[in-house]
Amino acid sequence: MKIKHIEGEKNGNIMMYTLSTCVWCKKIKKYLKDLGVEYHYIDVDLLEGAEKEEVMQQMKEYTSEVSYPMLVINEKEYIIGYKPDEIKEKLGL
Amino acid sequence: MNQDISQGQIDKLYERLDKEAEEGGYHLNPDIEFTKDLVKGLITNENRYGYWSCPCRLASGNKAEDLDIICPCDYRDPDLNDYDACYCALYVSQKVMNGEKEVAPIPERRPPLEERLKLKPVPNISSLPLPVWRCKVCGYLCARENPPEVCPVCKAKKDRFERFI
Numbered sequence: 001m002k003i004k005h006i007e008g009e010k011n012g013n014i015m016m017y018t019l020s021t022c023v024w025c026k027k028i029k030k031y032l033k034d035l036g037v038e039y040h041y042i043d044v045d046l047l048e049g050a051e052k053e054e055v056m057q058q059m060k061e062y063t064s065e066v067s068y069p070m071l072v073i074n075e076k077e078y079i080i081g082y083k084p085d086e087i088k089e090k091l092g093l
Numbered sequence: 094m095n096q097d098i099s100q101g102q103i104d105k106l107y108e109r110l111d112k113e114a115e116e117g118g119y120h121l122n123p124d125i126e127f128t129k130d131l132v133k134g135l136i137t138n139e140n141r142y143g144y145w146s147c148p149c150r151l152a153s154g155n156k157a158e159d160l161d162i163i164c165p166c167d168y169r170d171p172d173l174n175d176y177d178a179c180y181c182a183l184y185v186s187q188k189v190m191n192g193e194k195e196v197a198p199i200p201e202r203r204p205p206l207e208e209r210l211k212l213k214p215v216p217n218i219s220s221l222p223l224p225v226w227r228c229k230v231c232g233y234l235c236a237r238e239n240p241p242e243v244c245p246v247c248k249a250k251k252d253r254f255e256r257f258i
Binding site: 044 | 198
């Protein structure tokens with residue numbers, strides 16, 4: 001799977017589901033990078049077939065109303081959309 | 094994957110969309126860098142799927158299933174009305190243009206696939222799914238929740254519309 005890893009300070013397990021064409025997704029990637037936290041992301045639009053289905057299924061486990069970007073913290077809490085304040089709060093920063 | 098899209102291509106489409114938007118009473122986001130990035134996303138999706146699928150939504154790749162999210166999407170006008178921007182913030186309201194309102198991410202209005210697949214009953218005149226609005230200046234009619242900000246035909250403002258049906 002094409003999960004990308006961005007190095008930084010460990011602050012829980014941050015996984016992001018994004019689209020390569022989405023400008024809000026770009027903003028959130030940059031925001032996390034500027035915060036200096038470690039995170040992983042996957043551009044779902046670049047996946048195909050079974051892999052795409054599998055990732056979409058993973059996202060649906062959190063909510064039926066899936067949209068992008070979706071940030072998941074410690075495989076538990078999730079934040080949909082570019083919401084810097086909420087991200088900071090949930091990461092305790 | 095975007096590397097083969099030239100700046101010239103992006104600029105050209107941007108200018109076209111900007112002209113068309115203004116002619117129809119719509120506005121592209123005045124943050125040009127942000128907007129051109131979205132335009133690049135539209136070109137990427139055109140190359141990938143053959144149509145301008147919304148850059149901020151996941152396309153299925155099946156055109157019939159993605160029709161509602163081909164830009165300008167079915168949700169642009171209600172989102173402009175309720176949030177002053179479309180889902181991507183490619184299109185923004187006059188308030189945003191005037192600097193009276195800032196663009197922010199908005200919730201997804203598009204129903205999940207399961208709901209979209211449910212068959213819709215054929216409408217008849219006594220149970221129209223939407224009100225019909227009439228521009229009192231030029232007679233333009235449109236069926237939607239609210240009248241447009243500006244009449245796409247004669248550019249009359251929203252307050253010149255009346256409920257017709």
